Amino acid sequence: KQEVTQIPAALSVPEGENLVLNCSFTDSAIYNLQWFRQDPGKGLTSLLLIQSSQREQTSGRLNASLDKSSGRSTLYIAASQPGDSATYLCAVRRSTSYDKVIFGPGTSLSVIP
Amino acid sequence: GAVVSQHPSWVICKSGTSVKIECRSLDFQATTMFWYRQFPKQSLMLMATSNEGSKATYEQGVEKDKFLINHASLTLSTLTVTSAHPEDSSFYICSASAHRNTEAFFGQGTRLTVV
Numbered sequence: 001k002q003e004v005t006q007i008p009a010a011l012s013v014p015e016g017e018n019l020v021l022n023c024s025f026t027d028s029a030i031y032n033l034q035w036f037r038q039d040p041g042k043g044l045t046s047l048l049l050i051q052s053s054q055r056e057q058t059s060g061r062l063n064a065s066l067d068k069s070s071g072r073s074t075l076y077i078a079a080s081q082p083g084d085s086a087t088y089l090c091a092v093r094r095s096t097s098y099d100k101v102i103f104g105p106g107t108s109l110s111v112i113p
Numbered sequence: 114g115a116v117v118s119q120h121p122s123w124v125i126c127k128s129g130t131s132v133k134i135e136c137r138s139l140d141f142q143a144t145t146m147f148w149y150r151q152f153p154k155q156s157l158m159l160m161a162t163s164n165e166g167s168k169a170t171y172e173q174g175v176e177k178d179k180f181l182i183n184h185a186s187l188t189l190s191t192l193t194v195t196s197a198h199p200e201d202s203s204f205y206i207c208s209a210s211a212h213r214n215t216e217a218f219f220g221q222g223t224r225l226t227v228v
Contacts, residue, residue, distance in 0.1 A: 100159060101159070
């Protein structure tokens with residue numbers, strides 16, 4: 001069974017800091033891993049998608065890495081801004097078991113002005 | 114990216130009635146759709162996997178008779194919450210992908226409130 005965990009559960013940082021969010025998964029049989037952002041009461045915004053054959057993806061101030069063999073991914077946010085405050089979710093798409101997309105519990109980020 | 118449209122975005126219904134939520138892939142054919150449920154301050158929990166033309170596969174603990182899923186075409190899946198009760202109030206979100214190993218795109222979600 002695929003289990004996805006995220007550390008830390010919550011994070012509060014001053015504006016301008018660089019930060020790292022961590023995601024771990026137990027089964028390395030995945031097609032891809034995706035990072036999402038969710039604002040309170042809203043749907044999901046896709047941030048980055050990393051295919052299983054890739055090591056990292058970058059978009060603006062965001063950089064996500066994937067180490068499939070160790071079952072880990074990190075999301076690096078550079079020069080954080082108050083607008084980055086949200087819950088960040090990672091999700092893995094399994095390459096077995098109906099190709100399910102399984103979510104982690106999320107990291108709640110608060111960037112203080 | 115591809116677009117997945119979910120309708121309605123919010124609904125309020127009386128206890129005991131049924132509610133249908135639609136999930137459409139607008140610019141691609143979705144062989145697989147997933148339905149999730151999210152309680153306040155929690156992550157998304159997979160309810161079921163829907164494959165076009167076949168019965169949905171439900172996750173353990175999800176009542177298939179209460180949450181009816183139909184994937185009648187390659188662009189439409191529906192989730193019907195039957196005989197809804199206040200404890201069914203939640204945020205429901207669907208996801209669709211064209212192929213098993215491609216990106217899954219998500220709808221905007223439906224907030225269901227049962228009164």
